[in-house]
Amino acid sequence: MLPGGIQHQGSLRRDYDFRPLTGEVEMGLAEAVARARDLPGQVTLALQAALAHVGGRQPDAAVIDGMSVGDRQFLMTRLAGVLGLDQVWLTASCRHCGEPFDFPLNYDRLPVKPAGSGFPDAHISTERGMLTLRVPNGMDQRAVLGIAGMQLARQTLAKRCVTAWDGGDLSTLELDAGEVTAIEAALESVAPEIATEVMAPCPECGAENRVGIDPYFCLGRVSQDLFGDVHRLASHYHWSEAEILVMPRWRRHRYLALIDRSRGMMQ
Numbered sequence: 001m002l003p004g005g006i007q008h009q010g011s012l013r014r015d016y017d018f019r020p021l022t023g024e025v026e027m028g029l030a031e032a033v034a035r036a037r038d039l040p041g042q043v044t045l046a047l048q049a050a051l052a053h054v055g056g057r058q059p060d061a062a063v064i065d066g067m068s069v070g071d072r073q074f075l076m077t078r079l080a081g082v083l084g085l086d087q088v089w090l091t092a093s094c095r096h097c098g099e100p101f102d103f104p105l106n107y108d109r110l111p112v113k114p115a116g117s118g119f120p121d122a123h124i125s126t127e128r129g130m131l132t133l134r135v136p137n138g139m140d141q142r143a144v145l146g147i148a149g150m151q152l153a154r155q156t157l158a159k160r161c162v163t164a165w166d167g168g169d170l171s172t173l174e175l176d177a178g179e180v181t182a183i184e185a186a187l188e189s190v191a192p193e194i195a196t197e198v199m200a201p202c203p204e205c206g207a208e209n210r211v212g213i214d215p216y217f218c219l220g221r222v223s224q225d226l227f228g229d230v231h232r233l234a235s236h237y238h239w240s241e242a243e244i245l246v247m248p249r250w251r252r253h254r255y256l257a258l259i260d261r262s263r264g265m266m267q
């Protein structure tokens with residue numbers, strides 16, 4: 001279940017399914033990383049390639065871009081599980097004794113904060129009237145990427161998230177610093193979130209360390225062996241690339257193991 005959800009036919013839906021993992025899906029993920037110019041774009045293309053549906057809707061770019069940041073991060077951690085990367089070893093340096101250490105991380109078990117009531121909308125009242133807000137999505141992330149300067153980026157993001165103002169014409173609304181902070185707080189209270197930090201004990205000195213987690217970790221790990229797999233299967237069985245890519249990954253790996261075994265027998 002998505003921690004937030006998307007609107008479909010008048011209701012908030014939180015269900016989703018990934019496609020079975022075939023070479024085609026893996027190729028789509030590899031292309032997502034290669035084609036998109038920025039991280040939010042990579043996430044959108046990757047989820048488009050990997051999802052069968054989200055909330056009963058086709059995972060087209062507009063749907064995925066319109067999902068809340070928390071839902072997009074959540075889906076990327078679940079995609080790590082689909083790719084067999086749900087449990088990984090990460091490295092950190094202890095902040096107390098300075099020793100580097102490894103610790104295991106289960107992406108499937110990262111704590112999730114579900115959306116608050118009213119999601120995806122929130123409201124705040126200001127001296128100038130009531131503002132209706134919606135939580136930030138993938139399009140918003142992309143829109144503020146190129147903005148140099150933290151203050152301007154925060155202001156631009158806050159303004160994008162205002163969907164209605166009962167005190168005047170929304171296009172003329174200029175937010176002051178206090179309103180930006182109030183908008184951020186209101187959005188944080190309804191936005192779904194996935195943990196982006198975990199506590200890891202240092203095996204040397206026992207101190208607890210707060211370690212940052214990359215929810216998009218699996219993007220950098222997709223399908224590095226895919227081209228090699230296709231090459232070996234095509235050379236051995238003379239199947240076409242398309243025939244190989246429609247195969248589920250487990251079947252591809254089974255055939256590769258058979259090729260290895262027959263090689264072993266010949267040597």
Ligand SMILES: [Zn+2]
Nearest residue numbers: 094097202205
């Ligand atoms: Zn330590």
